[in-house]
Amino acid sequence: MRVYLLIMLLFSGVSFAQNTITGSVTDGNKQSIPGANVVVVGESSGASTDFDGSFKLTTNAKLPFSVKVSAIGFESKTINVTSANQKVNVILKDEETKLDEIVVSASRTPERVIESPVTIERMGIQEIKNTTAATFYDGLENLKEVNFNTSSISFKSVNTRGFATVANTRFMQLVDGMDNSSPALNFVLGNLIGVSDIDVASVELLPGASSALYGANAFNGIMFMTSKSPFTNEGISVYYKYGQTSQDAAGTNDYNDFGIRAAKAFTKHFAMKANFTYMEASEWIAADKRSMTSGGDSHAVNQNYDGLNIYGDEVTTFIPNVGQVSRTGYREQDLTDNKVQSMKADFSAHIKPWADDTEFILQYKIGTGSTIYQGANRYALKDFLMQQGKFEVKGKNFFGRVYFTSEDAGNSYDMRFAAWNVNRAAKSDQEWFTNYATAYQYAGAVMGTNANESASIARNFADYNVLPAAISFLPKPTGSPRFEPGSAQFNNALANVVANPDLTQGAKFIDHSKLYHSDVNYNFRDIIKWAEVQVGGSWRKYIMDSEGTIFTDYDGPIEYKEYGAYAQLQKKFLDDRLKFTGSLRYDKSQNFDGNVSPRISFVYSAGASKTHNFRLSYQTGFRNPTTQDQYIGLDLGPFALIGSAPENLDRFQETVNVSAAGQAIAGQPATVNMSGQNAYRNAYTVASVQAFAASSNPGDLQVADIGLVKPEQVQAFEAGYRTVVQNDLSVDLNAYYNIYNDFMNTARVISPYYGTVGTDATNPAVQQTYQALAFGDRRVYQVYTNTTAQISSFGFGAGLSKKVYKDFEVGVNYNYSQFNFNQQDDPDFVAGFNTPKHRIKASLGNAKVIKNLGFNVNVRWNSEYLWESSFGDGMIPENTVLDAQVNYALPKWKSVIKVGATNLFGSDYLQVIGAGMIGQMWFASWTINP
Structure with a gap:
């Protein structure tokens, strides 16, 4: 309202x-x-x-x-x-080269894109109009170097140059100068509080390291979205889109998207702007039934079945004379309404008090919505809310801004815990497994059934309290039969679970985290004439507030700070043909040593008209450990996530139950207290525990040598060439080579409930750990650390565009990506490169085929590649995707009608293991833009 x-x-x-x-x-x-x-x-x-x-x-x-x-x-x-x-x-006359576009992001100063010291991609008003996607943000996927990872129809993460994740903490996204990543999660939630389609003025994207000017987290790339100024873009603009999505798992569903923009310059000194957008759709349902355990892909043939998108079946135990058994789970689509919503608004007041370019901006942004996020588990983000407020003053040669970001998780919950605790609301795990074991053994002994038949009888009894007549004499369970999806019992149980933040009974997570940020920049170009010199700095404060549901902030919010400062010099030589850029930045985080990030680049413009531009650069980047890397303390069931800030090792505490054998034979108490110290200081590697289980040889065990996490660094070398041939053939070539040091890594370790890990088999304390492992008295932890292995990546890209007939323009680009890592150097390291080796993108379009009629077609292809993550691993198949749109302008109505389709003629395809397959979509939009 x-x-x-x-x-x-x-x-x-x-x-x-x-x-x-x-x-x-x-x-x-x-x-x-x-x-x-x-x-x-x-x-x-x-x-x-x-x-x-x-x-x-x-x-x-x-x-x-x-x-x-x-x-x-x-x-x-x-x-x-x-x-x-x-x-x-x-x-207006065409300039001699279409590469004279002006960009700001590469050097924090206006320069021709052809003279940029690093590779840069840009999307302007014309490209936004011609995008074949439903939104300009989705259309970024067609830019060279960009790789998308889709967790939800409304949650897509942008990635460049490898190591892609849904939670992409190595890529930064700025909207009007504000970092719009989540304060607690440290990655961008798509375009949740981004820019409206009718308010975006331009998008600039720098693939690769950019820490020399932009600090931590600008590690693998950075994107800048700039909105329109109310001084130059006045009026009321409106758009409405209607479409339908189609997916094998979800069927055909409606898509609606509406937006309005109002801007007015009341005088030459004062202007205001407001935007409002609302989108609703149905989710790409995640319905992958492949088993994460050995055996078949259903409980009918695998009593320890753990389906990828089925939750609750992760609860498993070993039953003597029966084997490993898991509970019956629920499908993801049973645990959420599969609806996506997004609503965002922003308001700003702009004041130009003097005759120069000085401008004061007061801005407020809010975004709320429901979507799916995939991390170690799958999370239903319900009524998730983020807010930003900014005060900025900027002029010809300077800017200074302060802003805050706050978030509220709303009614969000973990779908895996939701399934576990809906199951437990009907029947406790102990009773369920007892029912299963009893029915299994009696079915074989009395009825003479085989293993699969016994397993089916046992599951039917444990789930529904139903037995064959031959063994109906068994005691009736006290627990309720399994709650069937859609039933009143199921709906009531799910409602109670998702509203409860106690993960032993519920699934809700709480987050009221905030960050405060300020940065300044001054360019001395009007004072220093012999070169362009600029200096700047930034300061940031994180406040983590999850009430102990995500972080170890049981006793109140956790705070920490970081700051940085930089200087840059640019100078042209050789008749302005050679441009040198040198940058140096120092950053310090409260919990880590400082980092120095240099950048040196040369751009040489050859040819009579200086249209053949060669560039060469060296720069370093770094990434501070995220809030999660440092302070998370989250029990995910099969394992717990433990951040490695020194104080966090003691902050994380849990009580675990010792087995009956451990109590009787090892003489241990019924419960034992565990802390983060156990994860980092008293654990074996997972691979060695698995080898020990198979061989019973203590010599196979290896102590996990886990260091506390520290910042990671990259040294980035890049070369490029950009030109225009005969004024209509654009050529853009680039190649890069990255060397990573202290690459951040998560590792799984196993800590015994009692004893001291070690390799001395004669030590009684070490022998106790053998007993703990044999009795199942052990805890799996996922810890945050850095690998000592040598990792490098390299790649190259080529982009061509040409007008082939009148105003028909064809574009094609190719990217190659590869990383080098010897698994033997760090057997437990999971690289997670998650990037296809080969990608090809092509386009064909004409803004004016005939009067007022334009069209555009995009096609994308990627080779097969391996996806690795804490949620699941697997191969992403080779994909070919075709998008197309036709638009028609109605000048009398100051409007444009567009009809488009994505994944035209294609079958459902996958971008993230564990997420829903991406189906087809068609849409029609009407934009009024006076």
Whole structure:
């Protein structure tokens, strides 16, 4: 309601300026130019052309005055305005090269993209209009170097240059200068509090390390999303999209997306802007039934079946004379409503108090929604909410900003724990396994059934309290029969479980974490003439507040800080053909030693018109351990996650039950207290415990040598070449080689409940650990550390685009990615490169096939590759995906109609092991953009 009220206030506050001019901007072929800037010379007032190249500009400037018209890829033009309500039609000439686009992100200063010291990808207004995806954010997948990982229809993580994850903490995403990653999770939740399709002005993406200017976490890439200014983009814009998604598991479902933008420059000194968007759809259902244990893919043939997207069957135990047995689980689609929602809004006030470019911005953003996140488990994010508030002052040569980010997990829950505790609400684990063992053994002894038949009878009895007549004399269980999905009992039990944050009985997780951030930058270009010098710095504070449900913040929120400072020098030599860039940054996190990140690059512009541009760079990047790496303390059932901050090892405490054999033979108490110290200081490697179980030879056991986690570093070497041939063939080549040091890693270890781990088989304390392992008195932990193994990655890319007939443009790019690692150097290390070795993307489009009609087609192909994660491992098959769209402009209505489809003619395909397969989607949209 507050969102709608503010929008209405903005509408009611619109006032009319003294002079209004309208017009259009076209190129030499009389094709409209969307996104061109029309600015009153000497004033801050301006406008931007819409999709059909039209604009409307209101100003208080007195006649006569001049307006400057500019657009990326075209020469600027100044027009004199001599009368009120004058019609201005402007024709812009093509610049000599389409690579003269101006970018800011690569060096924190405006420069031609062709002179960027590193590889850079850009999406502007025209590319946003032509995207074949349902949203501009989804359309990023068609950019060169970009690899998507889809956890949900509304949760897609961007990755570049390998080591991809859903929780991509190695990639940074900035929206209007604000890092919009989760304070607690430390990774971006897609476009949850990003930018609306009708408010985005541009997207710039730097693949590879960028720590020299942007600090920690800009390790494998960084993306900048910039919204439109209300001073130059006024008016009320609206869009509505309707479509349908189709997936084998989910069927056909509706897709709705609506957005509105209102912006007004009330004077040349004051402007305001508001955005609101709402999207709803049905989820790509995750329905992978493959077993994570040896044996068949169902309980009918595997009594220890653990289905990938079936939860509750992870609860397992060994029953003498029966074998390893798991409980009957529930499908993921039974544990959530499979609905996706997203609502976001933002409001900003902009003040330009003086005649120069100084601008003060006060901005507030809020996003809430429901989606699926995949980490070690699958999580239903329900009513998840994030907020950001920013105050910024910026000018020609400086900026300074402070902002906060806060989040609320809402009604989010862990689906694996939901299944466990719905099962336990019907019947305790102990009773269920006792029922199973009793029925199994009596069925074989009395009825003479084979193993599979006995297992079926036993499961039917444990689940439903039903027995064959021959053994109906067995005592009736006291627990309830299994709650069937959709029944009143199931729904009530699930509702109670997902509302309870005690993971022994519930599944809800709590998160009220926050971060506070500030950064400044000053460019001395107007003071220092011989080179361009700039300096800057940042400060950040994390506040983790999960009330002990995620972190070890049982006694109150945990806080820690980090800061950094940098300097950069740019200088041109050899008749401005050679540009040198040198950067140096120092960063310090409260819990770790400081890091120094240098960058050196050279760009040489060859040829008579300086269109052959060669670049070479060396830079380092680093990544601080995340809040989870340091302070998590989360029991996931089969294992617990333990962060490695020194204080966290003592903060994590749990009580475990010792087996009857351990009590009787080893003389241990019924319960034992375990802490994070056990995980890091008293554990064996998982592989050696498995070898010991098979051989009973203590010599196979190896002590886990786990160091506390520390920052990881990368040394990145890159070379590139960019040019335009005959003014219509664009060529972009790049190659990189990365060397990683102290690469962060998670490792699984097993800690015995009693005894001291070691290799001296004659030591009584070590012998106790053998007994603990034999009796099952052991705990599996996933710990955070760094590998000592040598890891490197390399790759190269080539991109070509050319106009082949009139304005038909063809583009194609290829990327190769590879990493090197010897598993013998660290047998427990899981690389998780998760990136196809070969990727090809191609496009064909024409913005004006005939008057007002345009189209675009994209196709993507990737080779098969291995996916590794804490949730599950497996092969991602080779995929070919075709997307297409057709758009038609209605100038009279100031609108554009678009019809598109994704995964056209294709079958469901996979990007993440454990997530839902991605189906097809068609959509139609109507955008009104006056």
